Amino acid sequence: MNVVPLATHSARAVETALRAHGWEPAPAATAAGGIFPLAFHLTALDQATLESLVRFAGQLGLEVLTGDDWAVLSGSRSRLSALARPWTAPEALRELSVQVGLAMPPEPASQWLTARGPLALDGPVLVGILNVTPDSFSDGGRFAALDAARAHAERLVAEGAAVIDVGGESTRPGRTESVREAEERARVVPVIAALVRDHPGVLVSVDTVKSGVARAALDAGAAVVNDVTAFRLDPAMADVAAAARAGVVLMHSRGSLLEIASYTHAEYGEGDVAGAVLRELGAAAAAAVARGVAPESIALDPGFGFSKTVEQNILLLDGLSALTALGRPILVGPSRKRFVGAAAGSTAAQAQPADRDRASATLCALAWERGARLFRVHDVAAAREALTVAQAVGGS
Numbered sequence: 001m002n003v004v005p006l007a008t009h010s011a012r013a014v015e016t017a018l019r020a021h022g023w024e025p026a027p028a029a030t031a032a033g034g035i036f037p038l039a040f041h042l043t044a045l046d047q048a049t050l051e052s053l054v055r056f057a058g059q060l061g062l063e064v065l066t067g068d069d070w071a072v073l074s075g076s077r078s079r080l081s082a083l084a085r086p087w088t089a090p091e092a093l094r095e096l097s098v099q100v101g102l103a104m105p106p107e108p109a110s111q112w113l114t115a116r117g118p119l120a121l122d123g124p125v126l127v128g129i130l131n132v133t134p135d136s137f138s139d140g141g142r143f144a145a146l147d148a149a150r151a152h153a154e155r156l157v158a159e160g161a162a163v164i165d166v167g168g169e170s171t172r173p174g175r176t177e178s179v180r181e182a183e184e185r186a187r188v189v190p191v192i193a194a195l196v197r198d199h200p201g202v203l204v205s206v207d208t209v210k211s212g213v214a215r216a217a218l219d220a221g222a223a224v225v226n227d228v229t230a231f232r233l234d235p236a237m238a239d240v241a242a243a244a245r246a247g248v249v250l251m252h253s254r255g256s257l258l259e260i261a262s263y264t265h266a267e268y269g270e271g272d273v274a275g276a277v278l279r280e281l282g283a284a285a286a287a288a289v290a291r292g293v294a295p296e297s298i299a300l301d302p303g304f305g306f307s308k309t310v311e312q313n314i315l316l317l318d319g320l321s322a323l324t325a326l327g328r329p330i331l332v333g334p335s336r337k338r339f340v341g342a343a344a345g346s347t348a349a350q351a352q353p354a355d356r357d358r359a360s361a362t363l364c365a366l367a368w369e370r371g372a373r374l375f376r377v378h379d380v381a382a383a384r385e386a387l388t389v390a391q392a393v394g395g396s
Contacts, residue, residue: 159381192221228257241293250285304333340360
């Protein structure tokens with residue numbers, strides 16, 4: 001008799017074991033996913049619900065830790081699915097049953113719809129950063145001229161970028177004024193038009209919070225609108241994106257554009273950063289859909305480095321898989337952020353932003369394991385290499 005433990009950080013080990021015994025790939029994947037463990041934090045529970053939960057969850061073989069008005073519920077996906085059937089749950093648990101069902105992560109989206117067609121998400125998608133601003137925290141002024149921007153885009157594409165994200169307004173910490181719309185439009189539109197001509201097989205995204213800039217960029221051939229305020233500051237952004245059937249990236253942040261890169265609004269109650277980001281991004285996505293944006297066009301960005309302390313960014317990365325419950329592709333942008341340097345150690349924290357590329361690539365690989373599929377980076381080659389290894393080890 002042999003007893004061999006299987007790794008449980010992903011369902012791949014169980015799937016491999018089943019296939020070794022002759023299972024076909026599809027049923028093996030389904031069965032492995034069914035026994036993959038999940039956990040939920042339940043709050044604001046009354047005593048009757050708690051007592052019923054303990055009894056019923058125990059009958060289903062689920063684990064429950066409880067307090068005065070809260071519980072942590074964990075178990076395999078298949079057993080939690082049994083709880084998430086309100087027609088079989090005790091009356092006291094029917095509302096909770098519905099909420100658990102809604103929180104169960106759906107199957108990952110296989111593609112992301114954009115104004116230039118769908119983008120497949122069967123592997124890591126690299127989004128190359130092209131700042132055409134004079135004051136970006138990382139490469140301000142280097143690519144402001146059209147020829148320099150085109151040359152850098154050529155390099156990003158050669159290294160593996162499937163999307164080029166063009167930004168005409170910096171969000172660096174310490175800014176004291178915003179860029180006027182006309183000036184931002186003049187920075188990004190000629191570059192976008194040139195990239196669409198230069199690279200017809202590559203999608204171009206515009207990084208802006210202004211609906212006028214987004215409209216001009218989409219008219220010039222951009223396929224995606226990337227808004228670091230998730231349409232909070234300019235509700236007309238949703239109308240513009242919907243009219244163009246553009247892909248959209250809704251990023252989590254708080255406060256005004258001049259505050260989002262600070263710690264001014266970095267308060268997350270009991271420290272549940274991932275839970276707060278999930279709720280706020282879920283509300284942003286629902287608001288965008290209500291204004292006409294197709295759900296399939298939405299990607300969500302947890303906003304690493306925005307309105308979050310170093311520790312909060314690390315906690316958010318660790319809990320990133322919680323965002324998959326929203327059912328939309330996750331885009332992450334940790335590249336060269338201050339918290340990346342802090343996480344990598346004192347030397348990296350004091351280094352120049354470009355010296356954080358190795359650590360940034362490592363965080364991308366960790367984000368892939370936690371469900372991210374789009375990666376916005378400065379150094380595409382380093383991220384591609386790290387993500388190729390992560391995909392080979394962890395599967396898709």
